[in-house]
Amino acid sequence: MTAAPSPSSNRWQRLLQPMVIPALSMLTALIVGSLVIALTDLDVLAALRNFFSAPGVALSAMWNAIAKAYGALFEGSLGSPATIIAALQSGDPQAITNAFYPFFDSLVTATPYIFAGLAVAIGFRCGLFNIGVEGQLYIGAMCSVWVGFTFTGLPAIVHIPLAMLAGAAGGAAWAFIPAILKAKTGAHEVINTIMMNYIAFRLSEWLLSNRGPLARPGSPVPVSPFIEKSAELPQFFPDPIRFHLGFFIALGVAAFIYWFLFKTTLGFELRTVGANPNAAKYAGMNITRNILIAMCLSGALAGLAGANEVLGVNHNLALAFSSGYGFDSIALALLGKSHPLGVVLSALLFGTLRSGATRMQNVARIPIDIISVIQALIIAFIAAPAIIRTLYRLKDGGEGEGAVFTRGWGK
Amino acid sequence: MATTLTSKTTDVHQTRNRAFGIAFIVIALAIYWLFALGVDSAATSTFGLNQGVVPAAERLPDMVLPSGGTVTFLAMFAAAIGAYQLARGFGRSTNVMMGLVALFFVFAFLTWAARDQSFNLVGMLKTMVSRAIPLTIGALSGILCERAGVVNVAIEGLMLSAAMMSAFIGSAAGNLWMGLLAGCLTGGVLAFFHAVLSIRYKVDQVISGTVINIFAAGLTSFISSKFLQVYPAYNSPGTFDSFPLPGLSSIPILGPIFFDANLFTYGAYVLLIVVHVGLFYTRWGLRVRAVGEHPKAADTLGINVFRVRYVNVVLGGLVAGFGGAYFTLGSVGRFDEYMTAGRGFISLAAVIFGKWNPFGAFGASLIFGFAESLQLKLAILKVPIPSQFLLMAPYIVTMIVLAGLIGRAVAPAADGQPYEK
Numbered sequence: 001m002t003a004a005p006s007p008s009s010n011r012w013q014r015l016l017q018p019m020v021i022p023a024l025s026m027l028t029a030l031i032v033g034s035l036v037i038a039l040t041d042l043d044v045l046a047a048l049r050n051f052f053s054a055p056g057v058a059l060s061a062m063w064n065a066i067a068k069a070y071g072a073l074f075e076g077s078l079g080s081p082a083t084i085i086a087a088l089q090s091g092d093p094q095a096i097t098n099a100f101y102p103f104f105d106s107l108v109t110a111t112p113y114i115f116a117g118l119a120v121a122i123g124f125r126c127g128l129f130n131i132g133v134e135g136q137l138y139i140g141a142m143c144s145v146w147v148g149f150t151f152t153g154l155p156a157i158v159h160i161p162l163a164m165l166a167g168a169a170g171g172a173a174w175a176f177i178p179a180i181l182k183a184k185t186g187a188h189e190v191i192n193t194i195m196m197n198y199i200a201f202r203l204s205e206w207l208l209s210n211r212g213p214l215a216r217p218g219s220p221v222p223v224s225p226f227i228e229k230s231a232e233l234p235q236f237f238p239d240p241i242r243f244h245l246g247f248f249i250a251l252g253v254a255a256f257i258y259w260f261l262f263k264t265t266l267g268f269e270l271r272t273v274g275a276n277p278n279a280a281k282y283a284g285m286n287i288t289r290n291i292l293i294a295m296c297l298s299g300a301l302a303g304l305a306g307a308n309e310v311l312g313v314n315h316n317l318a319l320a321f322s323s324g325y326g327f328d329s330i331a332l333a334l335l336g337k338s339h340p341l342g343v344v345l346s347a348l349l350f351g352t353l354r355s356g357a358t359r360m361q362n363v364a365r366i367p368i369d370i371i372s373v374i375q376a377l378i379i380a381f382i383a384a385p386a387i388i389r390t391l392y393r394l395k396d397g398g399e400g401e402g403a404v405f406t407r408g409w410g411k
Numbered sequence: 412m413a414t415t416l417t418s419k420t421t422d423v424h425q426t427r428n429r430a431f432g433i434a435f436i437v438i439a440l441a442i443y444w445l446f447a448l449g450v451d452s453a454a455t456s457t458f459g460l461n462q463g464v465v466p467a468a469e470r471l472p473d474m475v476l477p478s479g480g481t482v483t484f485l486a487m488f489a490a491a492i493g494a495y496q497l498a499r500g501f502g503r504s505t506n507v508m509m510g511l512v513a514l515f516f517v518f519a520f521l522t523w524a525a526r527d528q529s530f531n532l533v534g535m536l537k538t539m540v541s542r543a544i545p546l547t548i549g550a551l552s553g554i555l556c557e558r559a560g561v562v563n564v565a566i567e568g569l570m571l572s573a574a575m576m577s578a579f580i581g582s583a584a585g586n587l588w589m590g591l592l593a594g595c596l597t598g599g600v601l602a603f604f605h606a607v608l609s610i611r612y613k614v615d616q617v618i619s620g621t622v623i624n625i626f627a628a629g630l631t632s633f634i635s636s637k638f639l640q641v642y643p644a645y646n647s648p649g650t651f652d653s654f655p656l657p658g659l660s661s662i663p664i665l666g667p668i669f670f671d672a673n674l675f676t677y678g679a680y681v682l683l684i685v686v687h688v689g690l691f692y693t694r695w696g697l698r699v700r701a702v703g704e705h706p707k708a709a710d711t712l713g714i715n716v717f718r719v720r721y722v723n724v725v726l727g728g729l730v731a732g733f734g735g736a737y738f739t740l741g742s743v744g745r746f747d748e749y750m751t752a753g754r755g756f757i758s759l760a761a762v763i764f765g766k767w768n769p770f771g772a773f774g775a776s777l778i779f780g781f782a783e784s785l786q787l788k789l790a791i792l793k794v795p796i797p798s799q800f801l802l803m804a805p806y807i808v809t810m811i812v813l814a815g816l817i818g819r820a821v822a823p824a825a826d827g828q829p830y831e832k
Contacts, residue, residue, distance in 0.1 A: 036630075036633070040633070040634070040637055040638075129617055129618075129621075131621070177810075181810065181813070181814045184814075185813075185814045187810070187813040187814045188813070190564060190617055190756075191756050191759055191760055191809070191810075191813060192810055192813065192814075194753060194756045195753070195756070195806040195807070195809050195810050196806075196810075197753075198752070198753050198803070198806045199803045199806050199807065202799040202800070202802050202803045203799065203803070205799045206797050206799035206800065209797070209799070211797075327625060327628075330621060330625070331625070334618070365637075366637075367632065367633045367636040367637050369628075369629045369630070369632035369633040369636065370629065370633055371629070372625055372626070372628055372629025372630075372632070372633075373626060373629040373630050373633060374629075375625060375629070376622050376623075376625040376626030376629060377626070379618065379621070379622045379625070380608060380614075380619070380622045380626075383608070383612075383614040383615065383618045383619065383622070384608055384612035384614045386612050387612065
């Protein structure tokens, strides 16, 4: 006889169960990433040559390389605990600001991830794989920066929403093209959104080039003018902490997306089309319309990510300003199981990771691209939970976890 | 019942005919408006037909055309095709006519761009072929996978990794052949991961391919900035020399375009023939196609579906690796981050456009290669279009082609579906 599980432990189990695989995927990816870091370290490679005569030296060299890298990652993302305590004890405001800077900067980095992750997630919910978030983000940023510097004399309460909306509209328009092609001709969105990415990059190069309409007059480098003060998202703390209103807007948008997906008829239709298009069609739902809505909403969210970066952080637009937020958000949406809450949590995690990786690049000389490697591994593990189950000898979860998103070409 | 059905289909045909006819006439007008109006009536466009240094005896005379007259003629021809399409309809050959009208448009554009200038036509077509080669090889990789029922969107990542490894190993070993081998093997190993994820773990094949793409982009940039940029000696493998194929290369015009190239071009021709014959004229090919169309039936007949898929995906990976090596060993002789620039995805479009047939994919690749070479050569002609817009051309052409043809191109029936025994 086993004791009946108490209701409270049951609830905890229900809450934690879906997080086991993502957490272990994350952990495993970080471990594999550490091996990549160790095995590409020159000291380690030198020590490995004498592995059989002095295994201890090689192992400690590996450990040093990993500890240095991940130590920098941690300090860069959350701040060093020792510095924070020392700063609080000294009471010097400048020291406190510096100590908390990494933490707030992680939140700043997480903000575009929330938007972009929601963009990918809403596509997944409708069975669409939007790899074009990066391009939509660029277009959104360009629209928003244009509104930001063109209109002068507007009060902030008008100017900020206008610039954000312009970004959303730009992203939605950019996503509309592959959406209509998918809905009307069946051309696969994976190829088309990628093509649209390249077109967006070239377009941004032209717009910012010295004769382009977005170029800052007289600037030798391709960069846009600064936006008006009235379009800047307000920051909460004095410089250098860049934490701004965008973070809370992102949380609000995530709540809205949750409401839209799970509490409205339109959201239900969208999810049904994603789960089973045949059933949706049989039930009289309009597949074309749902594809268009999902893609445009996805593009709008991606555009907001771009607008957020321009209005909240950079205050102007330079070439290649995004550093791959759109691509990272694919891993992020999968990690968050395409659920708004999951997306927000994974965005916080990714923001922390990327923010720390920048420091890791500066301190430990580990190229930031290691993050992409780790992300690819996360997607692989999440998409194939059986690997994680085998590695950690977990029991089968029972529910169908590996969701099917796409259905071959043009079907 | 039957009569209403037929009348409805003829209605659809008529609407389609009318739409195409109107489109042709619009293009004809566009040709006239854009390229004939405002051109000096005495202007001529000169097209060179020789490539490189050619002995005087074998030199072909340049083709000199009156710019305005040629464009007007092309516009009228296109309009005539449109008128016939409206009146009678070309039926089955509508697509051919569409291609012809598109060709007129491009040629009219070239004539306009080259007015009062000389433009090396054969040189451009040669660039078209060399640009089409990596796309063709990538498409062959895609065909090998998809004919067995595995969608491979990872070609981009396979080619990128292979490009890097072949540059690195080629430089480290000081031997191009070692580099080539390393490139092929890299493609094969990564493709094996794709196979394990999508066949054994039944991961959505597009997701699995995206994993490989992100992984490859990350790892190649990581290694590039950690080693290749720090030690340039490890990133200078050199390139394979081009050599004319004896006999074939002396065919006028076609010879210099197709048969004066390096190992990769000839390798692509050989692979084209091998894959075509293999798929359609051997027992192996019949099995592969059976697995791609109806795995259950194939299984019932004793074909090991999983093994066929594994073998084909890995073969596809080796081929993609060969294509990836082109970027470093066959083209620029050095690895740059993200140097494949979406070519892997364009070759996927070539697979679809070519209806999963090797030679069809080659034709499609030539069209994409043409878009790329056009962009390169127009920069020389100083056309008043910003270079960034010309750089968009291959991507836009890819989208148009996908949108226009996918409805009529039928994928292998089990493409993209994991097999459950």
